[in-house]
Amino acid sequence: MSNYIFVMTDPEYIITFMTMIRSKANNMIVAEFKKNNITGIAPSHAAILNFLYKSKIKLRMVDIAEQIQRDKSTLTVLVNKLVKLGYVKRERSDEDSRITYIVLTKKALELKPTFTRIARLMIKTAFKDFDQKEQKLLMDKLGKLYNNY
Amino acid sequence: MSNYIFVMTDPEYIITFMTMIRSKANNMIVAEFKKNNITGIAPSHAAILNFLYKSKIKLRMVDIAEQIQRDKSTLTVLVNKLVKLGYVKRERSDEDSRITYIVLTKKALELKPTFTRIARLMIKTAFKDFDQKEQKLLMDKLGKLYNNY
DNA sequence: AAAATATAGTTTGACATAAAACTAATGTCA
DNA sequence: TGACATTAGTTTTATGTCAAACTATATTTT
Numbered sequence: 001m002s003n004y005i006f007v008m009t010d011p012e013y014i015i016t017f018m019t020m021i022r023s024k025a026n027n028m029i030v031a032e033f034k035k036n037n038i039t040g041i042a043p044s045h046a047a048i049l050n051f052l053y054k055s056k057i058k059l060r061m062v063d064i065a066e067q068i069q070r071d072k073s074t075l076t077v078l079v080n081k082l083v084k085l086g087y088v089k090r091e092r093s094d095e096d097s098r099i100t101y102i103v104l105t106k107k108a109l110e111l112k113p114t115f116t117r118i119a120r121l122m123i124k125t126a127f128k129d130f131d132q133k134e135q136k137l138l139m140d141k142l143g144k145l146y147n148n149y
Numbered sequence: 150m151s152n153y154i155f156v157m158t159d160p161e162y163i164i165t166f167m168t169m170i171r172s173k174a175n176n177m178i179v180a181e182f183k184k185n186n187i188t189g190i191a192p193s194h195a196a197i198l199n200f201l202y203k204s205k206i207k208l209r210m211v212d213i214a215e216q217i218q219r220d221k222s223t224l225t226v227l228v229n230k231l232v233k234l235g236y237v238k239r240e241r242s243d244e245d246s247r248i249t250y251i252v253l254t255k256k257a258l259e260l261k262p263t264f265t266r267i268a269r270l271m272i273k274t275a276f277k278d279f280d281q282k283e284q285k286l287l288m289d290k291l292g293k294l295y296n297n298y
Numbered sequence: 299a300a301a302a303t304a305t306a307g308t309t310t311g312a313c314a315t316a317a318a319a320c321t322a323a324t325g326t327c328a
Numbered sequence: 329t330g331a332c333a334t335t336a337g338t339t340t341t342a343t344g345t346c347a348a349a350c351t352a353t354a355t356t357t358t
Contacts, residue, residue, distance in 0.1 A: 008295070009288045012272055015174050016196070016218055017291055018167040024298035025164050044314070047165070061337060069165055071316050076338055078314080098323045098336040123161055128297045130290075138290040139158045141283065142166055146157070148277045149173040193344070210307060220346050225308055227344080247306040247353045304355070314345080325334070 014145075025122060032118045038111070040085055044068065044078055049087060049104070050119050053112050058091070058101040087111075163294075174271060181267045187260070189234055193217065193227055198236060198253070199268050202261050207240070207250040236260075 008017050026043045033041055047068040052059060065075040079102060082088045087108040093099035127135055157166050175192045182190055196217040201208060214224040228251060231237045236257040242248035276284055 009292045011276060011284055011288055012268075014272075014275060014288070014291070015171050017288075017295070018171055020218060021291065021295050021298070022164050022167055022171075024295065028298055042314070062335085069169055070314090072337065073317075073339080074315050081313095096324070096336085100337065119161075123163075126163060126294055126297055127160060130293070134290065135160055138287070138294070139160055139163070139166075141279075141287040141290070142163070142170065143158050144279070145275055145287070146166070146170050146173065148275055149170070149177055191344070211305085219344090221307065222309080222347075223345050230343095245306085245354070249307065300358090302355100302357070304353100306353080307351085309350070310348085312346090315343085317342090318340085320339070321337085323334100323336080326332080328329105328331090 025126065028125065029118065029122060032121065036114050036118070038114070040081070044070065045082055045087075046115060046118075048075075048078060048082065048102075049108060049111075049115055052088070052102065052104050052108070053116060058103065060093075060099050060101060064102060174275065177274065178267065178271060181270065185263050185267070187263070189230070193219065193223075194231055194236075195264065195267075197224075197227060197231060197251075198257060198260075198264055201237070201251065201253050201257075202265060207252065209242075209248050209250060213251060 007013070008020065029043045029046060033039065033046075048064055051064055051067045061072060061075055061079070064079075065072045068075075070078070079088065079090070083090065086105055088102050089105055091101040091103050093101060130138070156162070157169065178192045178195060182188070182195075197213055200213060200216045210221060210224055210228070213228075214221045217224075219227070228237065228239070232239065235254055237251050237253055240250040240252050242250060279287070
């Protein structure tokens with residue numbers, strides 16, 4: 001028994017609280033994957049795939065790293081796993097041989113509907129009972145917080 | 150050059166956005182530590198120390214784990230480091246020998262003013278130009294988001 | 299009292315993550 | 329053209345993190 005009651009909505013713990021929210025969201029994503037027999041995939045991998053699904057042009061490592069907000073060295077590891085699991089392939093550019101394009105495999109394309117459905121579910125779940133105005137308000141306040149650092 | 154512009158305030162990326170905020174906050178904490186010649190300490194370690202500073206009773210591993218929202222196995226590793234750096238000591242309970250109390254050393258107590266000052270600075274920075282109402286509103290919306298999962 | 303269960307903490311194994319150092323290729327500029 | 333700087337990506341190293349298995353002790357149940 002602790003003498004201390006952790007009040008998550010105390011502004012002092014806003015960062016911890018946001019971490020908790022992220023953790024819950026991630027758990028839900030992983031659970032949804034499991035329901036759909038998708039294993040070995042973490043939310044970060046899903047973020048890569050979702051970005052690839054949406055893109056109309058070939059994407060380089062740096063493009064993806066920027067989008068999912070991870071270091072390029074982290075991305076190398078994440079993509080390695082996606083390659084190993086058969087979701088993506090690396091393709092060396094002809095024009096600039098420094099560049100590697102990451103392209104979806106047939107396996108990944110077949111799963112596109114599942115992944116996009118889960119992505120939509122996540123947003124819908126997060127903002128359940130938020131109206132448009134409320135949603136914008138939250139994002140604005142978070143934006144302000146972000147800029148304060 | 151990506152064809153995609155990452156709009157951080159798009160509700161779709163709320164989790165990524167919160168991760169970015171956390172990252173910025175963490176970077177600032179680490180920078181503040183460096184300024185004060187405190188090295189080898191990550192934000193999670195600081196969270197442990199800050200909790201110990203505030204507590205009026207001896208704290209067990211589980212108490213701390215609950216407060217800083219980490220698995221107990223993670224806490225073992227974090228505390229190991231704090232022991233190694235000389236900030237805390239482990240103390241076996243006499244009444245219940247399963248229990249280990251974590252107690253601050255002299256070194257840690259001397260640094261209490263510095264740690265609490267940095268903790269206050271972090272909150273002040275986060276909520277710069279937030280009035281009381283705005284602050285509460287943000288926390289309420291985050292609370293709603295949290296409960297939606 | 300013995301057996302079963304619960305609790306506290308550590309160890310092990312796996313993984314996401316980032317910083318720094320590195321390789322390789324391209325671009326710039328004097 | 330040659331030297332220097334930039335860019336793309338990987339490797340290396342280190343760390344925070346969790347889940348599962350484990351040890352040890354205490355509590356509950358039968």
